[in-house]
Amino acid sequence: MNEGPVMGYSKAIRRRALELFDQGCDENEVARLLGPNGPSATTVRRWRIQGVVTDQRIGDPKLIGFVVSRMVLTDATATALGRRLGINPSTIYCWVRNTRHMIENSQFDDIDEAARVIMETVVRDRKDNNERRRDAYAAQRAARTAGVRVPADVEVAAAQEIGDDIVVPEGVAPAMYGVVSQPLAVDDLPDDPEELRKLLIEERNLRATAEAMVVVLGKGEPPVKTPEKATMVNLLREAGFTAVLARRCVGIAESTYFWFNAQADNRAQRHKRRGQLVEAIRTLCTTATQEAGACGAIYGYRVVHQILRSQGLRANEKLVREIMAEENLQPVQRRKGVYSSYEGENQHCPENLILVGDDGQLPPRWGQPSTHFTTHNATYPDAPLQHDFHADHPGQRLVTDISEFKAKDGKLYLSPLVDLFDGMVISATAGCHPTTELAVVMLEEGLATLEEKSCPIVHTDRGGQYRSQAWCNAAGDKDTPRFIPSMSRKATSGDNAVAEGFFGMLKRDLFPTARACENYTIAELIRKIDQYIDWYNNRRVKAGLGYKTIKQNREEYSRQTQAA
Incomplete structure (x- = not known):
């Protein structure tokens, strides 16, 4: 309700109209007595309903305190107070809504004391608002000068x-x-x-x-x-x-400011999340390197990304690769060695059982193809597999090879036996010379870990150790074979890719450069390799196993077998 004139007429005219009502005049007579430029009979009738006109301005702190204190502490109604004071009831409700908290939780002995508290609070709040507006004007003047x-x-x-x-x-x-x-x-x-x-x-x-x-x-x-x-x-x-x-x-503008602030907050959140991700990746790679006894980073960005996901950290794979490159946590690409165990051809020349023949089938002695081989060729008939480097059960198919390490005080040769079921190294031997005994002892130790009646396929390259008489004798006779030999083609390292890949991974993880192993003695190399194989079998996460470790995969296979 506006201060000053009411409905376009002064308070004096309205007061005069109410006096005429008190003298016994009706609405029409009051309108006629106030003159042609005065209010109409309808307006006069409304004035009579609303009641007298107060001398105080609408919105005066003293008036607000008087009205609110009566509304809150007594049974007075907004309609009654409005008629008495000439104030619109909606204005009274607005005052009560904005100021009742000032006295609602306090105890007052006198209603006038409550009115005084409201009045002082309203005066103080208005003063503060005026000061803020003056602050704005002062800042504008300062901004113009700047x-x-x-x-x-x-x-x-x-x-x-x-x-x-x-x-x-x-x-x-x-x-x-x-x-x-x-x-x-x-x-x-x-x-x-x-x-x-x-x-x-x-x-x-x-x-x-x-x-x-x-x-x-x-x-x-x-x-x-x-x-x-x-x-x-x-x-x-x-x-x-x-x-x-x-x-x-x-x-x-307010909207522009808050938009840019929101963008800044988003950037800050991204920066914070990136910092947390960097710390998690650094900790993960460092822990894996220490457990394996390696000299450099072990995991690639894909494995790190999957491990982070399993830990509940969501991140884009490209971001993980970028962070690992910035932090120098990427595995190095190592130069291949030149060692070869090939000593020429002799009468012992087993069939290559893992290689698909010209008819698109594996050799009969290989047995049934693995589930992975069959599923892949059925899904991608235009790009079938040429080798079956998989097995459906542990101890079914094994591969082996010999690799050379140059140490400070000589050379070390490692001969592991790898299970194609999940890549586990079931046995390994090491020596200063690549002898046949090194390979045969490795084979005997590996076969001892398998079931008694099992007759696995053991695939090798064409090295001299695997064409010797001792190796043939270890295979047993035709009636009671201990294993079925399989041999790669000549000068085709891809036929024994699993064994070659294990050597490459081991050397890359333990020795960032080709000459890094020369900083260790043979005894130190044996201890490092033994520590690495233990970590590889029990704690290394493999993408081919669904980002699980070999130990976890074996335990899951055992539970499924027992349940069946």
Whole structure:
């Protein structure tokens, strides 16, 4: 309800109309007595219903305290109070909604005391609001002096409302006032203390704005881009300015400021998540390297990505690869060695049982193809597998080979026996010479770990150790064979790719360069390789097993077998 005239008529006219009512005149007579330019009979009738007109202005703190205290602490209604005081009931409800919290939780002996508390609180709140508006105008003046554009409508509205009266914002940090664009001369200072206070306030706001510009731009010169304005607003808010005051000072719309702030928050969140991801990847790679006794990184980015997912850390695979490249955690690509155990051809020349023949089938002695081989060829008939390097059960198909390591005090030769079911190294021997005994002892130890009646296929390359008489004798006779031999084609290392791949992985993990193993003695190399094989069998995560370890895969196979 507007202050002053009611419905376009002064309070004096309305008061006169009510006096005529008290004298016994009806609505039509009152309207006629007030003249042709006076209110109509309908308006006069409404005045009579509303009641007398108070001398206080609508919105006066004393009037608000009087009305709210009666509404909250007594049984008075808004309609009754409105008729008595000439106030619209909706206005009374609005006052009660905004001020009842001031007295609702307090105890008052006198209703007039409650009215006084409300009045003082309303006066204080209005004073604070006026000061905030003056702060805005002061900041606008400081921004104009510093060269920051201020919207014209905001500037004109603030100037028309409060003129040149300036009030300093409370709690502004003095540290923000380290830059002064235009120093004040002593002769320019006014003698009036009030004028001097206003000038110092304006200078202080100017310094805060200039300091924010220097921090953002590196210099106090316009033009200022929108992202930089958002940063300036944040600096001013840290210095004690309110958000509204800082935005008006810099000249940036509210929606624009919050949009840029949201973008900054998103960048901060991404940076935080990246930091957590970097720490997790670094810890994962370092732990794996220490457990394996390796000299460098072991896992590639795909395995690291899957391990992180299993730990509940979501990250893009490309991001993992990028971080591992930045942190130098990628496995090195090692140069291949030149050792060869080939000693020529002799009468012992077993069939290559893992190789698909010209008819597209495996040799009969290989038995049934593995499930992986059959599924792949049925799914991709245009790109069938040429070798079956898989097995459906442990101890069904084995591969072996010999590799050379150059140590500080000689050479070391390693001969492992690898199970094609999951890649487990079931036995391994090492010696200073690549003898037949080295291979045969490895074979005997491996076969001892299998079931008694099992007769696995053992695939090798065409090395001399696997064509010797001792190796043939270890295979047994035709009636009671201990294993079925299989041999790669001549000069075709791909036929024994699983064994070659194990050597490549071991050397890459333990020795980043081809000559790194020369820093160790033979005894030290044996200990490192033994530690690595133990870690490989029990703790290394393999992508081919669904990102599980060999130990976990064997335990799962055992449970399934027992359940069946």
